[in-house]
Amino acid sequence: xxxxxxxxxxxxxxxxxxxxxxxxxxxxxxxxxxxxxxxxxxxxxxxxxxxxxxxxxxxxxxxxxxxxxxxxxxxxxxxxxxxxxxxxxxxxxxxxxxxxxxxxxxxxxxxxxxxxxxxxxxxxxxxxxxxxxxxxxxxxxxxxxxxxxxxxxxxxxxxxxxxxxxxxxxxxxxxxxxxxxxxxxxxxxxxxxxxxxxxxxxxxxxxxxxxxxxxxxxxxxxxxxxxxxxxxxxxxxxxxxxxxxxxxxxxxxxxxxxxxxxxxxxxxxxxxxxxxxxxxxxxxxxxxxxxxxxxxxxxxxxxxxxxxxxxxxxxxxxxxxxxxxxxxxxxxxxxxxxxxxxxxxxxxxxx
Amino acid sequence: xxxxxxxxxxxxxxxxxxxxxxxxxxxxxxxxxxxxxxxxxxxxxxxxxxxxxxxxxxxxxxxxxxxxxxxxxxxxxxxxxxxxxxxxxxxxxxxxxxxxxxxxxxxxxxxxxxxxxxxxxxxxxxxxxxxxxxxxxxxxxxxxxxxxxxxxxxxxxxxxxxxxxxxxxxxxxxxxxxxxxxxxxxxxxxxxxxxxxxxxxxxxxxxxxxxxxxxxxxxxxxxxxxxxxxxxxxxxxxxxxxxxxxxxxxxxxxxxxxxxxx
Ligand SMILES: Nc1ncnc2c1ncn2[C@@H]1O[C@H](COP(=O)(O)OP(=O)(O)OP(=O)(O)O)[C@@H](O)[C@H]1O
Ligand SMILES: [Mg+2]
Numbered sequence: 001x002x003x004x005x006x007x008x009x010x011x012x013x014x015x016x017x018x019x020x021x022x023x024x025x026x027x028x029x030x031x032x033x034x035x036x037x038x039x040x041x042x043x044x045x046x047x048x049x050x051x052x053x054x055x056x057x058x059x060x061x062x063x064x065x066x067x068x069x070x071x072x073x074x075x076x077x078x079x080x081x082x083x084x085x086x087x088x089x090x091x092x093x094x095x096x097x098x099x100x101x102x103x104x105x106x107x108x109x110x111x112x113x114x115x116x117x118x119x120x121x122x123x124x125x126x127x128x129x130x131x132x133x134x135x136x137x138x139x140x141x142x143x144x145x146x147x148x149x150x151x152x153x154x155x156x157x158x159x160x161x162x163x164x165x166x167x168x169x170x171x172x173x174x175x176x177x178x179x180x181x182x183x184x185x186x187x188x189x190x191x192x193x194x195x196x197x198x199x200x201x202x203x204x205x206x207x208x209x210x211x212x213x214x215x216x217x218x219x220x221x222x223x224x225x226x227x228x229x230x231x232x233x234x235x236x237x238x239x240x241x242x243x244x245x246x247x248x249x250x251x252x253x254x255x256x257x258x259x260x261x262x263x264x265x266x267x268x269x270x271x272x273x274x275x276x277x278x279x280x281x282x283x284x285x286x287x288x289x290x291x292x293x294x295x296x297x298x299x300x301x302x303x304x305x306x307x308x309x310x311x312x313x314x315x316x317x318x319x320x321x322x323x324x325x326x327x328x329x330x331x332x333x334x335x336x337x338x339x340x341x342x343x344x345x346x347x348x349x350x351x
Numbered sequence: 352x353x354x355x356x357x358x359x360x361x362x363x364x365x366x367x368x369x370x371x372x373x374x375x376x377x378x379x380x381x382x383x384x385x386x387x388x389x390x391x392x393x394x395x396x397x398x399x400x401x402x403x404x405x406x407x408x409x410x411x412x413x414x415x416x417x418x419x420x421x422x423x424x425x426x427x428x429x430x431x432x433x434x435x436x437x438x439x440x441x442x443x444x445x446x447x448x449x450x451x452x453x454x455x456x457x458x459x460x461x462x463x464x465x466x467x468x469x470x471x472x473x474x475x476x477x478x479x480x481x482x483x484x485x486x487x488x489x490x491x492x493x494x495x496x497x498x499x500x501x502x503x504x505x506x507x508x509x510x511x512x513x514x515x516x517x518x519x520x521x522x523x524x525x526x527x528x529x530x531x532x533x534x535x536x537x538x539x540x541x542x543x544x545x546x547x548x549x550x551x552x553x554x555x556x557x558x559x560x561x562x563x564x565x566x567x568x569x570x571x572x573x574x575x576x577x578x579x580x581x582x583x584x585x586x587x588x589x590x591x592x593x594x595x596x597x598x599x600x601x602x603x604x605x606x607x608x609x610x611x612x613x
Pocket of ligand 2: 400401402443
């Protein structure tokens, strides 16, 4: 391949080393930090799934968390004592992806003629509907166990290899979160590759064309209905996979995890990083997962030291930071923190 | 003259009507365009020219009448099908994919005539790779054909006005149209650019594509078109060879009323 020159090969090697070292470095701060890193990668995965819908196809989706929820519940129901089912991870995750995909089409179909604000409102409603369903599907037949959620969900196991608990591999002791880390990194690499390849493909160009000018896209023969549904379906499948992993990692799901705020967070990651630009989206996801955690660990003790008690709940600071970060980025870097060179050029010329 | 009568119509509009509230943008317009000709559509501002394009390309649903294209009726309200049947267009107010490169704009134009799906995109099997290479090659050829090969890697937004108009033509040609509809392609072009555009359209005709041309530039229309139809207040008031149209009393009146056609 022509892009594999020695410089980029060295770059890739460097990134690989850093990625391998990261969970061990994080572990020095405690396993909690490894879990935070795990979540950062899970959000990278989610944000890249949403990037297909929002960044590539330009469809403002505020209900993305619904697909995450669907994937999470599919896993929870098929691998927990709730129904007494314990299907293996590799079997459920594709099912979760497929179910989320169906929901993606369900959401997509009625919204095909909507754009921008209108689409955002409908997708927002859809996200809430799913959450409310999950909350209430405990009667007359108990399917989701309502607000209590589902507990004791099986951890990921591939073959005989369990991802929970500590194992010794080649004399190195790996904790549960550290093992999940490597699984997540592997999946994230796959999703990055898929994103990259989609972007430079016939379908990816059609998505971008719809984003740029739907009328012109129709006029050159793009079946905008099918191509938009495809974007919803693809994005939703990624959400479904992420949900399954979330379920397994946590061992517990409840509707609370899939609120509107969650959708907004994921959208913020895409927008903050640089819509449609893969490295930007990754950066956005990592920043918006890790920064609030840093605050959580920093703000409490600092307040304790200064005022003798905690005045501002770190959790509420999280939303404040999201808002502030978005306002600042939109003011100073409207194309995102790390936009594609094309978007950057365009915005530079406009201002 | 003899040749004209022998060739079958490529497009026939049969009493196409369209109104917006009280405005009758098209009043039972009928016309027929022959295979291989350059057919001009002129008329004062607001005469309904663009509306006819929009009905033809499925962006508007006509309130009456129909289009027969290459022997069978066109489905209303199905832009992508009109394109698939072989009707391509440009827009009066240029509509490019602004944040995509010139090359990508033309590559999207190949969408209709190519097949690769999501699996091809992800796995990049040899067939998909071959198709992708062919798409790019064809797009490069078309950019060269319209004379903007050197701008291939520029964003469409950053092209000059004249280049944007040419890019729009290249994108339309990428769909392999039988009928190319151009909505005021010379608008905003200087004399040199207009002359180049004229050569381009002549070349397109030579390659066998029929052209439907809306244009206010009278010299261009009269020099280029085999036949010209004149719309006024949504009504076709004249259809003839350019020389005869220029002498037509109703046309002169319409334009004097509309303050055009010096
Ligand atoms: N979408 C629309 N909604 C309402 N009225 C419209 C619409 N499109 C066109 N019209 C009206 O229909 C009439 C014909 O418009 P059209 O754009 O077809 O004219 P035109 O011949 O292309 O004019 P021009 O030379 O200025 O481009 C005008 O009165 C216009 O205001
Ligand atoms: Mg017009």
